Amino acid sequence: MASIDLAIAGLAIGAIAALSGIGLLVTYRTNGVLNLAQGGIATLIAYVYREMAVVWGLPVWLSAVLALAVLSPGIGVLLERLVFRPLARRRASAAESLVASLGVMVLTLGMCAGIWGLGAQTDTPAVFPNKSVGIGGHHVGVDTISTLIVILVACVSLGLLQSRTKFGRQMRAVVDDRQLAELSSVPADRVAAAGWAFGTTLAGFTGILLAPRVSLSPYSLSLVVLETFAVVVAARLVSLPAAVFAGLAIGILQSELTQFTVNGSLADIYRTLGSNLFVVVLLVLLLAIPNLRELGDAGSAGSFSSRGGQEDTGTVAERSKDLVWRVAGFVMLLAPMLFAPSDLRHAFMVPALALIFLSIVIVTGYSGQVSLGVAGYAGLGALFSLKLASGGMVGIPHLPGLLAILVGAILVAPIGLVTGYPAIRRRGLTLALVTFAVGAVVSRFVFEQPSLAGNLTVNPLYIGGWELGDKSFYVIELLGLGLGMLAVRNLHRGRLGRALLAVRDNTGGAAAVGVDVRNLKLLAFTMSSVVAGLGGALLAYSASSFSSDTFQPIQSLLWFTAVVVFGADSAVGAIVGAAFIVAIDVMAPSGSSTLAVGILALALGWLPGGLASAVRGVIRYVAEQLADQFVAPASPIRGISALAPAALPAGPGAVAPSSVGTKPAVASARASGSTAGVAAADRVAADRGLALTPFGRTLLGLVGGGGTARPTPAPARANGAGPGAAGDIDRHATVGAGDFGSRNHVEGGHR
Structure with a gap:
């Protein structure tokens, strides 16, 4: 195929990416929220569009009109009213808005999985006719031309709206200072709702255009849309024309790469690069740009604390507040020992998943760094362990299974250290996107490569020549979880723990008084990667197989949201959260745990700090009521x-x-x-x-x-x-x- 024809073919996917970028920028410029739920919303609307056109038998044009003119803006208005307006009114930080958007994404994915299942749908009809138009001897698809027209109209309309109308001035005023705008009689709620409605409409259009091109499934389509974040990063979250140009350019370049071939061991890597150029560009841009121009509060991650600024000092009073969590976690971990063998095998997942959750507690709850790539560390730990156990690691001899698990987790440490370097100069939204891009690149270029992760077998574990049974393996998992808990406790207590909390709550203030912020961040990422690697290795042995789907980037978003819901700085909350997810997945239809976590995540607008904070609040209230009745008032503090x-x-x-x-x-x-x-x-x-x-x-x-x-x-x-x-x-x-x-x-x- 000629180079011009390839460029025209690349225009199609580039135009869709540009359309998604416009929606993201409009939402961000009107609300100050980079909508990480864009992929989930696009997937949900694409499913509804397919349901109306294929199952209900409605005409394609009518299905598209209902999906884009009614459902899409309706979802945007509801999200603004129920989720993001309460956050804006109490001036929530960008970290809380980030978690809220992740909660919306998890909720939409859970709805798709619960209603339509996790299987791929390949019969989604195209909204535009499958025809082409001859231009200068070359054929251009009608869908490409139509998408380009929509992009042109959207850019021109938005440009005129912002620069020539009263609504555009109100839009800028709301973004600059919402409360001041409201004092000036600006209808901030209506401006924000309009921005969300427009953004979700373009998200729905993106999903409808992509569904016929890729398999329609909850996770795959969402990930494709998330990779288009490269467009808005290239635009520095500011310029619509730059976003359009970046989307078209990346799409054309991705198509042009297909005309070249590479032989030998790099052939698979090159083919992967050709089909995943957006995520590679996203990572390169984020590493080249120290920080994006974030609107408003860049977001102290101190909002991830579930203790309302009163950290555990190790006193009897503080330890008693966590008693319920500790007892609940202890009971949940020991109860499976009494289960039937089949039920015990399901419980294998709890300690492994709890370790992965603990790694998020370390890097997010204790040091305040947003990490959306934990699935990459967990998958690498599983990969290294299985390679070591089978003698497949170059330069390292065959190791027994248990030793291979420990060494495999330790081998993840250098990778965690290297990927932690972006955290030195980045924070908030920028760091979240960097870690997500790292996880996506690892998934696409390592886990999905047959030459690197193919033909992996999970062999039984032995101790002294004796094969471990189910209960013995579960005890080994509990010991591994105990090591993780010990590491978390030592990291959180004492002088080091106080330094980490200072970095989390006020990085600039901590640096001003002599705290080594740089090395503390690297330490948190390194320890987090080791704990995640240990959890990933145990997860692979629990499932008796290695699957790239288990460690795909979307899983990082689901796990991060679950940890924040159950208390980002609560180690016991991580265990309870893991047990909660595994129990729902076993007892309810597939995708139910995703739906449940999404619903709980939406409540974070009313329960800052997650369920751990709510439980502590209840315990504190009960203790105060009992103290008022049975304990004499304490004398004032002298001095x-x-x-x-x-x-x-x-x-x-x-x-x-x-x-x-x-x-x-x-x-x-x-x-x-x-x-x-x-x-x-x-x-x-x-x-x-x-x-x-x-x-x-x-x-x-x-x-x-x-x-x-x-x-x-x-x-x-x-x-x-x-x-x-x-x-x-x-x-x-x-x-x-x-x-x-x-x-x-x-x-x-x-x-």
């Missing part, structure tokens, strides 16, 4: 008045500076310098809501319920006095907003 400079003692008999806000016994213990006394003082301080910071001579004030760290570099004085003067305050204390019953910011000694 609170000492926070005022006039009340601070002076002279030889003055209390040591670190005694401010503590009981006299604690102050004397600190002054005496005894190890036991200082330890007791620290416990009392923790019980009062105070915690040592990992930053040495630095005071961090926590503002409000969000717990945003505000660094006050040492020396911090209450009245500007020199060292040792009255008014010196404890530089090791972090004062939480909830400690004194109000949203007071204690900084420099003043309230």
Whole structure:
């Protein structure tokens, strides 16, 4: 085929990608939300279109009109009204909007899987006639011409709307500052709803155009649409013409690559490149662009905390709040030992999936980095383990099964370290897209390659010549989960844990006071990849096979959403979430767990922090009610008045500076310098809501319920006095907003 004919063929897929990019940009420019649910919405509308045209027997044109003029904008308006408007009204961060859009995607995929199944549908009718028009001796498809016309009309209309109309000015005002726009009588809700309606309509059009070209299935079509994010990244989330040009250019280049052939071992890789150029371009662009021009709040990942800014200090009071989660997780893990053999085999999936979820807790819940590529790490752990067990790893001898699982997980660490480097300069939406692109590239270029992942067999595991039975293997899984829990606990506790939480809640503030943000991020990604690799290896042994479908990129989105729903910083919540998903998949039709997680994810607008936060809130409320009835009111904390400079003692008999806000016994213990006394003082301080910071001579004030760290570099004085003067305050204390019953910011000694 001539080069011009290939370019014309590439215009078809490029035009569809450009159309999807326009929808994404319109939604983003009117609402500040990059709609990660674009693929799910496109898939749902394509299924409904096929249902009307094939099953109901409606004319194709009528099915398309109903799908695009009624269903698509209706979905957009509902999403804006029920999901994103509550988030906008409470000025939710971009991280929360990101999770909400993922929840919508999971919900739509669950609906498609639950109604139509996971099988591929190949009989979707084309909305445009399968004809071509001769232009200059070359044939151009009617569908390509029609799509290009739609793109041209959309771009011109949107350009005129933004620059020449009152609605365009209102649109820009809403994006810049929604509350200020509302004070200026701008109908912000209507502007946002219009943006969502337009964006979902173009998403539906994208799905209807793609369905006849690719197999219509919940996961495959959604992934194809997600890969078109390369178009909006090339446009830097700003320019419609740039998005159109990028879509057409990538489509043409992808088509042109088919005229070349490569022989030898790289033949499969080259063919994969030719059919997956969009995701490769997405990854390259994201690595070349440090950060996208995100609108509004780039999103502190502190919103992923399920504790409302009050982290677990290790006290008895805090440990009691997690008692229900711990008991629930313990019971869920041990109960399968009493199951019948067939049911026990289903339970094999729980510890393996829990380890994968724990890896997300490490990188997202504890360090605040959004990782949407965990399925890639899990799949690599499974691949390496099976290769090692079969002697297929070049340069490494055959290893016994259990040792192969451990070594395979460790071999994922360098990959996690390398892929963690983008996190050093990126955050929020940009980092989420980078990690998703990495997972997609690994899936397409490793897991789906017969030369790399083909003919893998899962052999039985042995210990000392004895083959492991079902219960023995389950015990091994529990031991592996125990190792993961131990790693998570050690990472979360102590000085390192406090440093990670500081990076999560306020990266700039943590760096300003000397925290090694760079290495902490790399450590989180590396440990997360190892834990995910261990979980992936156990998952492959649980299923007795290696399947690329198990570790496809869409799974990363589903798993990430599930972890956030059950508490992104809750290790026990990860176990409960894994048990929840496996139980629903076993007892309900296929896709039910996806639907359930999607429904729960939509509730995050009303339950920030997920189910773990809700459970802690209930426990806290019950404890407070019981305390009011059976426990005498506690006496006020002595020394609170000492926070005022006039009340601070002076002279030889003055209390040591670190005694401010503590009981006299604690102050004397600190002054005496005894190890036991200082330890007791620290416990009392923790019980009062105070915690040592990992930053040495630095005071961090926590503002409000969000717990945003505000660094006050040492020396911090209450009245500007020199060292040792009255008014010196404890530089090791972090004062939480909830400690004194109000949203007071204690900084420099003043309230």
